[in-house]
Amino acid sequence: MESSTAHRGNRHGRSEEARQAVLEAADDLLAERGFAGVTIEGIAARAGVAKQTIYRWWPSKVDVLLEAFTEDMAEHLTPQDHGDLGTDLRTHLANVAEFLTDSDPGAVFRALTGQAQHDPQLATRLRDDHLSHQRARDRLPLDRAIERGELPADLDVDAALDHLVGPVYYRVLVTGSPVPRTFTDDLVAAFLHRHHRPN
Amino acid sequence: MESSTAHRGNRHGRSEEARQAVLEAADDLLAERGFAGVTIEGIAARAGVAKQTIYRWWPSKVDVLLEAFTEDMAEHLTPQDHGDLGTDLRTHLANVAEFLTDSDPGAVFRALTGQAQHDPQLATRLRDDHLSHQRARDRLPLDRAIERGELPADLDVDAALDHLVGPVYYRVLVTGSPVPRTFTDDLVAAFLHRHHRPN
Amino acid sequence: MESSTAHRGNRHGRSEEARQAVLEAADDLLAERGFAGVTIEGIAARAGVAKQTIYRWWPSKVDVLLEAFTEDMAEHLTPQDHGDLGTDLRTHLANVAEFLTDSDPGAVFRALTGQAQHDPQLATRLRDDHLSHQRARDRLPLDRAIERGELPADLDVDAALDHLVGPVYYRVLVTGSPVPRTFTDDLVAAFLHRHHRPN
Amino acid sequence: MESSTAHRGNRHGRSEEARQAVLEAADDLLAERGFAGVTIEGIAARAGVAKQTIYRWWPSKVDVLLEAFTEDMAEHLTPQDHGDLGTDLRTHLANVAEFLTDSDPGAVFRALTGQAQHDPQLATRLRDDHLSHQRARDRLPLDRAIERGELPADLDVDAALDHLVGPVYYRVLVTGSPVPRTFTDDLVAAFLHRHHRPN
DNA sequence: GAGTAACCGAGACGGTACGTCACGTCTTCCG
DNA sequence: CGGAAGACGTGACGTACCGTCTCGGTTACTC
Incomplete structure (x- = not known):
């Protein structure tokens, strides 16, 4: 009370x-x-x-800031399951982009990532405590698609993730360009073009 | 003397x-x-x-630091012309990766990019004075390939660049994973698989 | 137990x-x-x-500290009665000097007196609770001598005490010089020279 | 300007x-x-x-505080020369008493002396830099009287000074009693009674 | 070839924030 | 209900750098 x-x-x-x-x-x-x-x-x-x-x-x-960040995160950026790889990826990548560019916790993330460039200990902590969890969430659509047979079982999921989200982070952290839906959709298109086997 | x-x-x-x-x-x-x-x-x-x-x-x-960086850079990272898109891209991307992860000016770049997350003015300056020049160098192989007809004339070169170098920067700045030659070669392969029209 | x-x-x-x-x-x-x-x-x-x-x-x-001091004191510095003013004073003054310079409770006294210079409340308490009792003990030899007729009945005992012990405290607190027996004996001699009427 | x-x-x-x-x-x-x-x-x-x-x-x-004190002092407490021991001493002792009890630099002196009880280094510095000079000024009347033959040449001047000023400091630092002119005059009387040889 | 103006080193200055220590007050739980 | 434990707001400590400001000394151009 x-x-x-x-x-x-x-x-x-x-x-x-x-x-x-x-x-x-x-x-x-x-x-x-x-x-x-x-x-x-x-x-x-x-x-x-x-x-x-x-x-x-x-x-x-x-x-x-790390603790503040932890509190805020988590609920964000857990990809939904639409039962379709393309939809899952397009939605999730758009969410990631929106989180990084527009949200408050995204701003904290950018600041911490910036600071991590000066502070290897922070870098390690950031990766172990946060990025690893995010990576685990990011891969869910791919894992599900593999199970469904939409993607080859021997796909290098880590590399695939880097190809998909890397350009988004690059725009946010390096070039500062906006990350519109067309950009993320195109990333998904490139990925599907190479790996997808529609059921 | x-x-x-x-x-x-x-x-x-x-x-x-x-x-x-x-x-x-x-x-x-x-x-x-x-x-x-x-x-x-x-x-x-x-x-x-x-x-x-x-x-x-x-x-x-x-x-x-910016001035120190400027002095050191430039000679690095100007892609060579092998007359072949695949070779050009593979070589250049490997050079970029090596520059970012191992070289002294690469360390300065990481520090400045980190600081730029806290300092929008620095971000702007970094982009205008340095990244734009680097982007211009990065796109040379693609422009040449378009001229040679290896790539479609209407290719969105900016997006293509982001797809190619984005994952490299992402590894360097965010995940901290190494960037081996297999990784950069695979990036090129994905790109060629989608856009390349061999002569 | x-x-x-x-x-x-x-x-x-x-x-x-x-x-x-x-x-x-x-x-x-x-x-x-x-x-x-x-x-x-x-x-x-x-x-x-x-x-x-x-x-x-x-x-x-x-x-x-005051309470610790109180415990330790009291038994010290109660002048003995030798039936002779000179002997009483010489012994007592030497005891006072030894107490102030060498003993553990003497060190506490010096510290408290030092602090009392910054803290009027402490000064008052120190005087009321301790110095007044010590003054009462200090004057015993003089009172006895007056009774015996060795000193004039109208002697200003307070002033006499100041003359006798003042220089000892002065050396301890201000100059830091040692206070040998010759010094205290000489104080007594000066006092007796002025006021004593041997029986 | x-x-x-x-x-x-x-x-x-x-x-x-x-x-x-x-x-x-x-x-x-x-x-x-x-x-x-x-x-x-x-x-x-x-x-x-x-x-x-x-x-x-x-x-x-x-x-x-020590430096502030140094600035303020010096001009105070330099005994005048009246050509007569009694007058010199009575005046000077009254000045000392007034300085210690009433003046601003006197308050600083009391604070520093108090602190010196906790801090041996300060005690040493206070003695070497200030008290020694004051002692030198204090003894001037006695030295002059010896020269004039008013006091025996073999007088222990240091002890004499302690007898004269000690009770004043004692009252100021320990008992907190006032130090009226009668008190200082009486100190001088006791001293003269013992040592003086009028010309 | 004598001035003199621009730049040099040195470093004192008013500040802000650091990370630490002890203060005196408080709330809990235990015996 | 006294006592151990210890978290809390407060305020001063002494240190590191900040960015600004004279200084006196050293060229190298200008008259």
Whole structure:
């Protein structure tokens, strides 16, 4: 109930309130002022939290962002099953593009990926904790199609994934071009042209 | 020769010596300590140069790195002309992969691209001053093949480029997987399978 | 007996064990690391006691030290009665000097007196709770001598005390010079020269 | 002129303006909020100076106070020469008492002496840099009297000084009693009674 | 060949944020 | 209900760099 006390400096466990406030403040700051504008002091001030509380639970500001990111993700980007490879891929790739370019967690992802270029440890963590899960989700349509016989059983799924999503990430991270539906549909078309065996 | 003066004070024009020392110091610091270890004070100290001299000629540390990068690049990554599309593409893509993963300027590129995720101005500059030139070099084999009739005249060259190099950048910047020759060759194969009309 | 429980949680009254542990820890920390090294957190950690337990019983760290000081003092510095003013004073002054310069409670006294220069409340408490008692002990030889007729009945005893012990404290607190027996004996000689009427 | 620039971040030498502002701010804070209220951050804020500027020139806050103290002192407490020992001593001792109890630099002195009880290094510095000079000034009347033959040539001047000023410091630092003119005059009377040989 | 203007090194300056320490308050659970 | 445990907001610590600002010294062009 709200009748319960405000913060619970207690023996067993930390303040969920403080945790949420920190994550939100970090997200907000990233959106408003960019990565350089996210500082521990700034988060603390905006969250109404002590700096020490942040340092107690997160080693650095990227860890805060990572956790904020984790919360936000997951529900996004789980491809649906339409029972048809082409539809599955076209829909999913469009979702990926939209996530990366337009969504708030997408902005966090771009910032973290940027930072990972300077920080190999972050890169590793990002890959192990997040990208691997995303890759697992990304491959679902392909796995299902193989089961259905729409794709050859010996398809190199990892390479196929790189061919499909690589150009999307490239546009987002490198060229900065938009990623319209025609672009993602064309990627799917190229893929199907090479590998698809319609039932 | 060292017999010439150290150039301290000059009415017309800047000290080339100082410029070189700054660029080298910045490169060295990036290699040794990473992007965060590159500071104006650190560059100045290592180059034996006054901070003011750096601020006089470069607006920020990324500008120093950008200039250092420009010097190193260019000679790399200009695709050769073998008279054959497949050979051209396979060779060039392998060169791109090697440049991005193994070379020193490739490391600078990754750092700058990472920083560009936090800094839209840098992103713009990076694209206008460097990536556009690289794109122009990248498309040479395709343009030549179109001229030779190996590719349809109405090919969307930009999209084709994204399909070809996108997965390479994606591996380098996002997944961190290696980019072996088999991977780049397979990219070319997929492309040729879709578009190539052998003469 | 130690056979009794360690008293963790007690419905009736406070833990004498905790009290002793706190006082000892404070004393030890003062001896080992000086006044600034005495912190509530440090005392708690060393005494194996919760911070809150300290705050429950003592308002501040100086109160802990004051209590530790009180325990140690008292038995010291009660002048003996030799039936002779000169002997009484010489012995007592030498004891005072030794207490201030060499003893452990003397060190606590110096620290507290130092702190009292920054903290008027502490100064008042120190005077009311401790110095007044010490002054009362200090004057015993003089009072006895007045009774015996060795000193004039209208002697300003307070002023006399200041003349006798003032220089000792001055050396201890200000100049840092040693306070040898010759120094204290000379103080007594000066006093006797002025006021003494041998029987 | 005021037309001259505000601060002179120059090669040779520091900003006298900043130095003065720091010393004044420290003095003010001590007077207003006591020793614990003097913080580097507080000094910096009040002086309109960067923290780093303080740390550049003073190792700690006591060093700031010590320097502020040095500036203020010196002119005080140099005993005048009336050609008569009694008058010289009575005047000087009254000045000392007034300085210690009432003046601003006297407050700084008390704070520093208090802190010196916790900090042996400060104690040493305080003695070497300040008290020794004050002792030298204090003894002038005695030296002159010896020259004039008013005091025996073999007088232990150091001990005599301790007898004279010790009780004054004792009252100020320990008992907190006032130090009226009658008290200091009486000290002089006791001293003269023992040693004086009127011409 | 004497000025003098542009650039050099050095580094002090007002700032912002860092990551750490101790403060004094609080809430829980145990005995 | 006292005590161990420890999370919390607060505030100062001392450090690293930031970007700006004189300085004094060194050329190399200009008169």
